[in-house]
Amino acid sequence: MTLATDGDVFSTLVEPLRGELTAHCYRMLGSVHDAEDLVQETFIRAWRSYDKFEGRSSVRTWMYKIATNVCLTALDGRARRPMPTGLGQPASDPRGTLESRPEVTWLEPLPDAVIWGGSPEDPEAATLDHESVRLAFVAALQHLTPPQRAAVVLFDVLSMSASEVAELLGTTVAAVNSSLQRARAHLAKLDPESERDSARQPDDERKRELLAQYVDAFERYDVERIVALLSADAVWEMPPFTGWYSGAEEIGDLIRLNCPAERAGDQILVETTANGGPAFALYMRDPADGVHRAFHLQVPVLGEGGFTHVSAFFDTSLFARFGLPEELPEEHRGRAQALRAGSGETSHG
Known part of the structure; x- marks a missing residue:
């Protein structure tokens, strides 16, 4: 098989995953700019190791493993992206002075066009739930440690099993379950909207x-x-x-x-x-x-x-x-x- 043919096969396999991988990286980083950069890095790493992919897992799981590791590396030593409500101070007086801090790396909104091609009603929505990129949910995720974020997103959002999550994160099923329990309790306090009755x-x-x-x-x-x-x-x-x-x-x-x-x-x-x-x-x-x-x-x-x-x-x-x-x-x-x-x-x- 020629390099050109390999490239065509690789693109056919992974390109349909770009939208959901961008959503995944966005949940982890809280920035659409960072997410797109990290998805590109994910594709580069996947292409470089494509000849070693043996098909023991699905291409989707393999790509999520690479993307998750790319995100965890990017998050190492990096401050979380907050919203003002997440800074820990009480509600402000509207008659007071406005304080601006543009130097803070704030959470960014996610354009739907990036992951749904402009319409959240596209068929890909079947695997990319609107609730999974809600601003309040992503803001709450930023309060978790990076491994906790990854565990919650992989298990609760992407419906992977505890054993799959453990394998992706290089840890044990017991550690994943413990991390999920702590993370869910924290999220319930930070994002009460997630408990709302639709x-x-x-x-x-x-x-x-x-x-x-x-x-x-x-x-x-x-x-x-x-x-x-x-x-x-x-x-x-x-x-x-x-x-x-x-x-x-x-x-x-x-x-x-x-x-x-x-x-x-x-x-x-x-x-x-x-x-x-x-x-x-x-x-x-x-x-x-x-x-x-x-x-x-x-x-x-x-x-x-x-x-x-x-x-x-x-x-x-x-x-x-x-x-x-x-x-x-x-x-x-x-x-x-x-x-x-x-x-x-x-x-x-």
Whole structure:
């Protein structure tokens, strides 16, 4: 068999796994940039050892073993990627000063396009559950030791047996079971959403309706409506700002006091998807030239009583990773103009 033929066979075997391996590395590292780099390293290592692959396990298991080892090596000595809620401080006062720490390597949202080709309804979703890349779940994983992360993901997410996990991690079944027990107890405290009853969530039609209302409230800069759409105990966090805010009214005060928008049409939300669910790119109008520019990416969580959690990522370099431009796309500019016209724009706006 020629090298070219070997390469074709190898690509046919492993390329379909790229999406789920990227999700795996993302769960471990908390960064889409790191995940894609590590998947590439996984493919390189697999290609170099392909002639030694004897088929005693499936190609998928073999690739996960390589990817897991690549991730564990990358995590050696590296600090975890937190969210503000994971820093250990109490909820912040919305009337206080905002503290930004851009030097912290914060958790990143995951564009659905990276693992589902733009649609979470692709057939690959059968092996890649939306819940397995939920932002809160990935954030909670970052609090575990790297071996615990690997054990939880391999056993609970990928449904490997304890013996398979032990073999992949080079340890014993007893050690895996012990690690899983400790890790699950920790995750239950950090990610209570994982215990939620899905039957209590709004149905799809109601979700669409609430998301449309959410977008309209932000675009009209109607803070009272935003507050009404939040659950009473909603949480708002926005890395690289270190504070987090609890309670719909508190979040409303935060928006009133710190949001640069003044009236309808100042901010426009463009729909995207992240971490297996809806997300929005928010473009803010610059009063100097009237151009709407990238401001932040929102990943909201919708529960029975309204929106329960909003993560707003102010790292605008993420827009490019989501395939979004720095300035508001042309097809959305008419909406901004219509909203501002309807609000009775005056000369100071």
